[in-house]
Amino acid sequence: MSDRDTRHKHAMQRLKAHVDEKVAGATEQRGLLLVFTGNGKGKTTAAWGTVTRALGYGYRVGVVQFIKGLWECGERERLAQDPNLEVAIMATGFTWDTQNREADTQACREVWAEAARMLADPEVYLVVLDELTYMLKFGYLDIETVKRAIERRPSEQTVIVTGRNAHRELVAMADTITEMQEVRHAFNDGLQARRGIDY
Template identity: 80%
Template structure:
């Protein structure tokens, strides 16, 4: 055995030992709260990927879209016929387009009622609250209301929260926080969002 191969084998043995210890220490089973935040692209895409995974195992999933719901969404189109998926859309589109706080608040509250039903249903394995961070930032939803619904959800239910500038209380509650960091974005160089890639 070469010296390089010997070093590699020793390194992999050490890595395996470390991973095995972590796996052995992970003994708790319950639903999770995941937060996908940050300025980078991919938060909603990651959430839809998890929805696809959930549906692939025959579990029920619910998605509540607070901002992008009026926009085309390839993942939603592809999965729409799955009987285990329910999607609820805030019917105003982008808040910077409507520029009407009162109607946006009403639309947010209406779709939040759908979210609360999902968050109280033990048959729903995964709930995605897509772009809910903006609803909290703009004051359309109260953090205490959201926090209570998340805290009292069924024990086996996982929730994914997406959006920039996640509220610190959501970050504190979360089991997993992933921050998408923008290094470069094509849109900033004048490239349009591309159907089938960006939405």
């Protein structure tokens, strides 16, 4: 065996020992709070990927879309017929289009009622609160209301919150935080969003 192969084998043995130790130390079983935030693309897509995974195992899933509900959504279209998936949308479009705080607040609270119901249901394994961060930023929802619903959810239920500028109290609560970092985005160079790629 060459010196390089020997070094590689030793490195992989050390890595395996480290991974095995981490796996052995992970003994707690419960639902998680995941936050997908940051300025980069892919937060909602990552959430839909987890939805697909949960549905693949036959779990019940609830998705609440606070911003993009009126947009075409390839993932939602593909999964809509799954009897274990429930989707609620805030059907007002982007808040910068409506420019009506009162109407947007009312629409947000109506769809939040659906989210709160899902968060209280022990049969729902995964709840996605897509673009929830904007509802908090614009003051349509109160952070204490959201925190209380998430904290009181069934212990086996996982929640994913997506959106830029995640509220610091949600970040403090989260088990896993992924920050999508934008390095370059085609839209900034004048390229339109592509069906089947961006939505």
